[in-house]
Amino acid sequence: MVxxxxxxxxxxxxxxxxxxxxxxxxxxxxxxxxxxxTDCLYNGEGSAKxxxxxxxxxxxxxFEMRTPWPDRPNEGSLMCSAELRPIAGRKYEPGPxxxxxxxxxxxxxxxxxxxxxxxxxxxxxxxxxxxxxVMIDIHVLSDQGNMFDACALAAIAALRTAIVPAERFDxxxxxxxxxxxxxxxASFTRVGGRYVFDPSAEEELGGDxxxxxxxGDEGHLHSLQKGLKGVFTPEEFAEIFDVxxxxxxxxxxxxxxxxxx
Amino acid sequence: MGGYGDVKxxxxxxxxxxxxxxxxxxxxxxxxxxxxxxxxxxxxxxxxNIAVAAVYGPMEAHPRKIQRQDRCVIDVRYNMAPFxxxxxxxxxxNRRSREISKVTAEALESVVICERYPRSKIRVEIEILSAxxxxxxxxxxxxxVALADAxxxxxxxxxxxxxxxxxxxxxxxxxxxxxxxxxADLPVGILPNTGEIAFLQMDGDLSPDEFNLAMEYNFxxxxxxHEIMVDALKRRYEGGEN
Numbered sequence: 001m002v003x004x005x006x007x008x009x010x011x012x013x014x015x016x017x018x019x020x021x022x023x024x025x026x027x028x029x030x031x032x033x034x035x036x037x038t039d040c041l042y043n044g045e046g047s048a049k050x051x052x053x054x055x056x057x058x059x060x061x062x063f064e065m066r067t068p069w070p071d072r073p074n075e076g077s078l079m080c081s082a083e084l085r086p087i088a089g090r091k092y093e094p095g096p097x098x099x100x101x102x103x104x105x106x107x108x109x110x111x112x113x114x115x116x117x118x119x120x121x122x123x124x125x126x127x128x129x130x131x132x133x134v135m136i137d138i139h140v141l142s143d144q145g146n147m148f149d150a151c152a153l154a155a156i157a158a159l160r161t162a163i164v165p166a167e168r169f170d171x172x173x174x175x176x177x178x179x180x181x182x183x184x185x186a187s188f189t190r191v192g193g194r195y196v197f198d199p200s201a202e203e204e205l206g207g208d209x210x211x212x213x214x215x216g217d218e219g220h221l222h223s224l225q226k227g228l229k230g231v232f233t234p235e236e237f238a239e240i241f242d243v244x245x246x247x248x249x250x251x252x253x254x255x256x257x258x259x260x261x
Numbered sequence: 262m263g264g265y266g267d268v269k270x271x272x273x274x275x276x277x278x279x280x281x282x283x284x285x286x287x288x289x290x291x292x293x294x295x296x297x298x299x300x301x302x303x304x305x306x307x308x309x310n311i312a313v314a315a316v317y318g319p320m321e322a323h324p325r326k327i328q329r330q331d332r333c334v335i336d337v338r339y340n341m342a343p344f345x346x347x348x349x350x351x352x353x354x355n356r357r358s359r360e361i362s363k364v365t366a367e368a369l370e371s372v373v374i375c376e377r378y379p380r381s382k383i384r385v386e387i388e389i390l391s392a393x394x395x396x397x398x399x400x401x402x403x404x405x406v407a408l409a410d411a412x413x414x415x416x417x418x419x420x421x422x423x424x425x426x427x428x429x430x431x432x433x434x435x436x437x438x439x440x441x442x443x444x445a446d447l448p449v450g451i452l453p454n455t456g457e458i459a460f461l462q463m464d465g466d467l468s469p470d471e472f473n474l475a476m477e478y479n480f481x482x483x484x485x486x487h488e489i490m491v492d493a494l495k496r497r498y499e500g501g502e503n
Contacts, residue, residue, distance in 0.1 A: 041311065041344060041345075041390055041391045042309045042311075042391045042393065043309075043344060043345055043346055043347055043391055043393075044344040044391075047344065054297035054298065056295075056296065058342070058390055060342065060343065060344020060390075061344065062343065062344050062348075062349035064349060083342075083343075083352050085338075085340060085386065086317075086384065087296075087299075087313070087315045087338075087386035087388050088298075089298045089299075090298065090317050094338060094354075137342065137343040137344050137349070137352070139343075139344075139388065139390070141296060141313055141315075141388065142296045142297060143298070144297055144298050168347070201298070
């Protein structure tokens with residue numbers, strides 16, 4: 001019973017792939033509609049909401065004052081984590097963080113961290129004593145496919161609107177956090193034997209492995225991740241890498257438009 | 262309740278710090294059916310509070326020992342997002358959210374016609390995205406709109422509302438400063454059509470007269486919120502969708 005629906009779905013997805021079609025009529029590399037909203041929560045120092053098709057994500061940025069690590073007395077820290085709460089869908093259950101939510105948070109974290117968009121030394125308040133810890137929390141309200149890209153978009157958009165709450169911590173005046181670039185993630189899932197961009201929930205259910213690519217402003221790679229069971233060839237990767245370049249440019253424009261520049 | 266009288270919460274003209282009258286509510290906006298994957302859902306903005314509720318089910322109750330032969334169980338999870346307050350909240354369940362989840366579930370079980378779904382479970386997820394005092398009430402209001410949106414039969418909509426006391430004056434719908442520095446808080450869940458109460462908590466100090474006045478404010482506010490809830494559900498089903 002459990003395996004029956006995916007089996008039928010897989011057959012249908014394979015048939016559609018053969019004909020170059022998708023379940024919801026999109027092109028192979030076409031995304032669903034994406035709506036990005038920033039500064040949408042009152043207590044987040046930065047916040048963003050992403051409605052990506054039927055997937056809905058909130059991200060919020062909070063600052064903590066902490067003592068620096070002994071080996072890096074002049075550096076603050078950045079942490080990004082994702083919560084897949086049971087509100088996100090029928091299949092999600094309460095409990096300690098699932099491997100899936102840990103992977104999600106860490107993949108988004110790597111893309112942002114490795115892009116170097118935050119200068120950790122700028123987060124230092126008093127060397128060896130006080131530094132800022134920047135926490136990006138991603139809250140998934142509805143997972144209806146391609147959660148990774150939606151989460152990464154929400155996270156960077158929220159970070160780019162963040163205000164450092166210096167007044168509340170008695171260390172000067174509030175100021176806008178300097179974020180030097182806009183790392184963007186584009187993910188691909190094998191559906192019916194070939195890769196597609198932005199899989200829907202049904203395509204994920206009847207699909208195979210996924211590949212997450214995070215690119216910086218100059219098109220450089222900052223993070224890669226392959227998830228779920230499956231293999232791919234270098235030729236296949238070359239193709240999706242090309243698509244990722246153009247998709248990331250589009251998504252970065254979305255963030256820039258939101259910021260009004 | 263926090264400190265008594267050292268923080269000024271009422272202005273000289275008798276209004277509150279945010280300009281509201283003693284018996285005036287913060288503005289409320291409600292939208293039903295906002296989560297495409299859920300069987301029912303609602304978004305409620307009450308002042309600076311934002312709550313989202315989702316309903317999944319009725320579904321088979323697991324594990325079996327939680328099943329009831331003659332009715333369904335309602336499984337409520339109230340959770341505050343890490344970025345919902347001024348200091349970040351560590352993700353995960355704490356004692357406060359467990360207690361609120363439990364009494365909210367019991368309140369909702371009192372209004373849902375549970376006998377309709379023996380051996381089943383209805384999952385109610387309440388996520389607080391922005392918190393500025395009174396989140397449990399906003400959560401209750403959101404949950405009951407989500408249940409109605411899911412088509413679950415209920416005796417009435419349950420409305421969450423709170424009154425309290427600041428500077429020896431009973432006021433409706435405490436904001437954050439009033440909650441932190443006030444003298445009492447009385448959150449209730451009201452069935453506006455039957456006039457019954459399904460949820461009740463209180464802390465602080467109230468005289469019997471003050472309690473009666475606070476309750477009077479709560480009932481009056483519940484009727485107003487009820488209209489906004491009904492309006493949200495009507496908007497959701499206008500035009501023959503679903």
